[in-house]
Amino acid sequence: MSLSADYYDGKTARRIAVVLLPVADTIVLSGEGVERAVPLSQVRISERLGSAPRLISFDDGAQAEVRDHAGFDVWLAAVGHRERSVDLLQRSWLAAGLSMLLVAMAVFAGYRWGLPLMAEKISAHMPDIVVRRMSDHVLDLLDGQILKDSELAVGRQQKISNEFAALAGDEYVGARVQLLFRASPRLGANALALPDGRIVLLDELVELADNDEQILAVLGHELGHVHYRHNLHALVQGAAISAVLAWWIGDFSSVIAAAPAAVLQARYSQGLESEADAFAALLLEAHGLSPELLAQMLEKLQAAAGKTKTKGSKAASAQTAEEKSAKQDRDDDDRWTPYLSTHPAADERILALRQAR
Amino acid sequence: MESETQSTSPPSDPAIALAPPPAGPEQFRFTGDGGEYFRIWIVNIALTILTLGIYSAWAKVRRLQYFYRHTEVAGASFDYHGKPLAILYGRIVALALVLVYQASNHISIAAAFVGLVVLCVVLPWLLRNALRFRMRYSSYRGLRFSFRASNADAYATFLPFGLFALVFLGLSAWAFNGELARDPDAMDKSKSIAFAAGAGLVGLIYMALVPLLYQRLKQFQHGKAWFGQTPFSFSAAPRPFYAIYGRAALMMVGILVLIFALMILAAMLGKAVGQSAAVFVLIAPIYLLAFVALGAYVAARLGNLVWNSTMLGQHRFESTLAMKPLMWIQISNVLLVLLTVGLYLPWAMVRLARYRAENLSLIPAAPLEDFLSSSEGDVGAVGEETLDMFDFDIGL
Numbered sequence: 229m230s231l232s233a234d235y236y237d238g239k240t241a242r243r244i245a246v247v248l249l250p251v252a253d254t255i256v257l258s259g260e261g262v263e264r265a266v267p268l269s270q271v272r273i274s275e276r277l278g279s280a281p282r283l284i285s286f287d288d289g290a291q292a293e294v295r296d297h298a299g300f301d302v303w304l305a306a307v308g309h310r311e312r313s314v315d316l317l318q319r320s321w322l323a324a325g326l327s328m329l330l331v332a333m334a335v336f337a338g339y340r341w342g343l344p345l346m347a348e349k350i351s352a353h354m355p356d357i358v359v360r361r362m363s364d365h366v367l368d369l370l371d372g373q374i375l376k377d378s379e380l381a382v383g384r385q386q387k388i389s390n391e392f393a394a395l396a397g398d399e400y401v402g403a404r405v406q407l408l409f410r411a412s413p414r415l416g417a418n419a420l421a422l423p424d425g426r427i428v429l430l431d432e433l434v435e436l437a438d439n440d441e442q443i444l445a446v447l448g449h450e451l452g453h454v455h456y457r458h459n460l461h462a463l464v465q466g467a468a469i470s471a472v473l474a475w476w477i478g479d480f481s482s483v484i485a486a487a488p489a490a491v492l493q494a495r496y497s498q499g500l501e502s503e504a505d506a507f508a509a510l511l512l513e514a515h516g517l518s519p520e521l522l523a524q525m526l527e528k529l530q531a532a533a534g535k536t537k538t539k540g541s542k543a544a545s546a547q548t549a550e551e552k553s554a555k556q557d558r559d560d561d562d563r564w565t566p567y568l569s570t571h572p573a574a575d576e577r578i579l580a581l582r583q584a585r
Numbered sequence: 586m587e588s589e590t591q592s593t594s595p596p597s598d599p600a601i602a603l604a605p606p607p608a609g610p611e612q613f614r615f616t617g618d619g620g621e622y623f624r625i626w627i628v629n630i631a632l633t634i635l636t637l638g639i640y641s642a643w644a645k646v647r648r649l650q651y652f653y654r655h656t657e658v659a660g661a662s663f664d665y666h667g668k669p670l671a672i673l674y675g676r677i678v679a680l681a682l683v684l685v686y687q688a689s690n691h692i693s694i695a696a697a698f699v700g701l702v703v704l705c706v707v708l709p710w711l712l713r714n715a716l717r718f719r720m721r722y723s724s725y726r727g728l729r730f731s732f733r734a735s736n737a738d739a740y741a742t743f744l745p746f747g748l749f750a751l752v753f754l755g756l757s758a759w760a761f762n763g764e765l766a767r768d769p770d771a772m773d774k775s776k777s778i779a780f781a782a783g784a785g786l787v788g789l790i791y792m793a794l795v796p797l798l799y800q801r802l803k804q805f806q807h808g809k810a811w812f813g814q815t816p817f818s819f820s821a822a823p824r825p826f827y828a829i830y831g832r833a834a835l836m837m838v839g840i841l842v843l844i845f846a847l848m849i850l851a852a853m854l855g856k857a858v859g860q861s862a863a864v865f866v867l868i869a870p871i872y873l874l875a876f877v878a879l880g881a882y883v884a885a886r887l888g889n890l891v892w893n894s895t896m897l898g899q900h901r902f903e904s905t906l907a908m909k910p911l912m913w914i915q916i917s918n919v920l921l922v923l924l925t926v927g928l929y930l931p932w933a934m935v936r937l938a939r940y941r942a943e944n945l946s947l948i949p950a951a952p953l954e955d956f957l958s959s960s961e962g963d964v965g966a967v968g969e970e971t972l973d974m975f976d977f978d979i980g981l
């Protein structure tokens with residue numbers, strides 16, 4: 229029982245037909261002008277990769293190519309070579325099924341727990357100067373595109389600033405947090421938090437509120453985003469998701485890699501919104517105000533969005549706009565909506581605020 | 586396809602196998618199978634996850650070996666010998682580079698500019714090392730390939746393009762850091778027009794340089810490669826590259842005009858029905874299809890041009906890629922990969938590899954058996970890994 233193979237001496241590309249003999253622990257081959265006997269330990273036998281030819285590589289660069297897989301298996305047994313364990317794994321459909329399960333579990337766990345944890349760690353350690361630069365950049369962009377100067381009287385601005393300073397306390401105001409006034413017909417009633425702690429309050433929101441306490445409730449919510457560094461989380465998570473997707477699909481088609489990132493990322497901001505709501509509720513209560521104020525404000529925002537929607541003027545959605553819940557479809561009870569939307573249904577948040585007490 | 590077993594005589598009579606093969610065209614063939622590769626692929630991904638990514642270097646070697654060993658020409662297959670540890674080391678360096686570059690993009694335009702300057706200086710060196718590594722560890726019939734370009738060659742070829750990219754970005758940086766972005770209304774009218782014209786001109790020149798860059802890249806890649814002691818040569822001038830890109834650009838203009846006309850039509854229709862979404866539903870597939878078709882056209886024509894202009898010693902290559910089959914493979918691959926959450930990927934890769942191999946032939950001028958081997962020392966794998974992560978295509 230011998231096995232035929234193609235032999236190449238590593239010096240020329242000449243093909244020599246040879247015969248491999250079944251001798252224990254030794255590679256013995258012979259053919260036209262070639263006689264070799266080499267201990268098994270001194271050659272490398274390539275692992276099985278589907279139907280590709282198997283290779284026996286010698287130290288001097290010579291190699292033998294074998295295409296008869298069944299014959300090679302018998303010959304290998306006679307010589308005493310043992311296949312590596314990965315070989316069995318790579319051939320078995322069971323191993324393939326288990327691998328799929330493992331990959332699915334790892335993807336889910338990484339997305340559900342690993343990514344938020346990583347984002348938290350990275351954003352907590354991001355140098356202040358980097359955060360400040362990024363925020364400057366975002367604000368410059370917004371100022372050039374969708375934000376206009378505030379038309380509120382200076383006295384009114386001062387009053388809100390003072391009230392906000394009293395609410396936030398020394399821990400935040402001055403060092404990191406700063407209140408900026410802008411107007412934006414395109415964004416409507418809204419407030420946004422920049423990564424470095426600056427909070428932008430829009431005139432439209434001031435006009436929508438019945439009283440200053442309601443404005444403070446929304447600012448408390450934004451302060452929650454600042455406190456937990458939510459903007460940075462979202463940024464880091466977004467970068468990580470696009471990197472993973474690019475790796476998975478990207479080498480194949482980079483066009484489709486970009487699209488799902490936005491959808492997947494939306495899932496996170498819900499948890500972040502609820503966290504900011506809870507922070508605002510605590511802050512309001514600590515100052516003798518009721519979390520009910522934020523619930524009222526959310527209802528007003530929802531109603532305002534409903535009106536603009538029927539008018540058909542869709543508000544432009546900037547990534548940094550925090551109060552997107554205002555644009556939420558209220559009648560949508562579909563279980564999937566919370567996963568596809570930037571905010572949990574506003575109703576849920578209102579309910580949570582009212583139950584918290 | 587099935588006549589894959591020994592084409593030569595029984596081994597007891599090796600003299601017949603020694604007879605010089607006929608000097609007719611030798612078609613490349615790819616004998617891999619999707620289901621077979623799927624099992625290897627998914628097991629390697631699982632092992633990569635279990636080892637927190639470390640195994641990915643081994644998985645990469647296995648992937649390349651699968652594709653090399655299943656590619657045959659003239660009765661013998663290719664092989665890949667890359668060392669996983671060298672690749673792992675390259676991956677770590679590459680990851681660090683990508684992270685720094687990404688971070689620099691997030692800080693400010695000035696930092697991104699510095700990042701790009703560094704990248705421009707490093708990239709030619711990386712490219713040359715990547716090609717050297719890839720060729721050095723590829724073999725056919727026991728003979729290694731090699732890539733014999735010096736760093737000076739790499740810089741002379743690519744640095745001018747890098748400098749141009751820097752000028753391009755420098756202009757943009759000036760625009761965005763200057764008054765333009767901050768307050769477009771307050772900006773001097775004449776100045777803004779001058780800037781728009783300048784930026785537009787630079788952008789056009791930049792686009793006009795792409796065919797030349799691609800020709801230079803292929804000239805570098807194919808022209809400096811060796812098989813054993815036999816050099817490859819590359820003879821295509823920039824002109825035919827411009828012809829292909831030019832035709833593609835004209836087709837793109839045509840498609841855009843058509844889509845624009847369709848959009849107007851659909852908008853009128855949509856208004857009548859009262860559904861603005863109808864416009865998007867109607868236009869989007871046409872738009873995507875048109876661009877996949879255009880991509881397939883460019884890929885097929887460029888592939889043919891590059892291989893038909895490449896020689897190994899006095900032996901020619903012949904490439905017969907066509908737009909329609911390539912387009913069909915690409916569209917169905919994309920759809921199936923999306924539908925199966927990526928699980929179809931191994932089949933997709935095998936299909937593409939098979940089509941490309943079956944449309945490439947070696948046309949020998951003399952018996953193939955006369956090549957002498959040469960030997961060369963090891964090179965690090967850093968270059969190759971970095972290019973992988975920056976998404977450069979360096980197909981053999």
